[in-house]
Amino acid sequence: MFYKIAENFQVKIDTSKLKDIPTIFQQSTEDRKTRPVWIKHTRFTRAGDWAFVSFLENPYMIYPELCNDIVDKISYLSDNKINKSKEDIRFIRTEGDLIPHHDGTRHSCINIGLELSDSATTTFSINNSFDDYDCIPPNITGFNIKQGEIYILDVKNVHAVHQISTEPRYLATLSFMEPYSYLLNIFNP
Ligand SMILES: [Fe+2]
Numbered sequence: 514m515f516y517k518i519a520e521n522f523q524v525k526i527d528t529s530k531l532k533d534i535p536t537i538f539q540q541s542t543e544d545r546k547t548r549p550v551w552i553k554h555t556r557f558t559r560a561g562d563w564a565f566v567s568f569l570e571n572p573y574m575i576y577p578e579l580c581n582d583i584v585d586k587i588s589y590l591s592d593n594k595i596n597k598s599k600e601d602i603r604f605i606r607t608e609g610d611l612i613p614h615h616d617g618t619r620h621s622c623i624n625i626g627l628e629l630s631d632s633a634t635t636t637f638s639i640n641n642s643f644d645d646y647d648c649i650p651p652n653i654t655g656f657n658i659k660q661g662e663i664y665i666l667d668v669k670n671v672h673a674v675h676q677i678s679t680e681p682r683y684l685a686t687l688s689f690m691e692p693y694s695y696l697l698n699i700f701n702p
Pocket of ligand 1: 614615616668672
């Protein structure tokens, strides 16, 4: 479901810049190809109020060095089996808890922890079941990604996010249409 492939990766950036980037809603038809922009998706929480997950398009325009470092690091860690370009990197911002779900637009991903990334816990259902979220562990497993840690994740498996802080939580991410087993074979053969 998830597997740590690296730690102590140097990701020092000025995250305060992220607050100044414009946000548009998922439904918007505004240009998202030629500038950094947060695409905001709305989700309901279990309490019935709103939570938000946003994807930053084109973070390489603000953090070229970090984005180059990320693709180089992933190429190195994968023995050159994965060669993404810096344009493939997006950042994720979560605000509030995300209820159990599986991702709609990708099968697996690589997440890179940025500053304060560990202010949220990502949990996975061991049985890939929504019902598990009514139970106590051991049916649920999870982790808090720390700054400089890199994880591969099976985002088609039912998962949720519990936010610990009231501040937004940021990550860098690379999306894959290949199943999680593809990434696991590369990074943990
Ligand atoms: Fe997700």
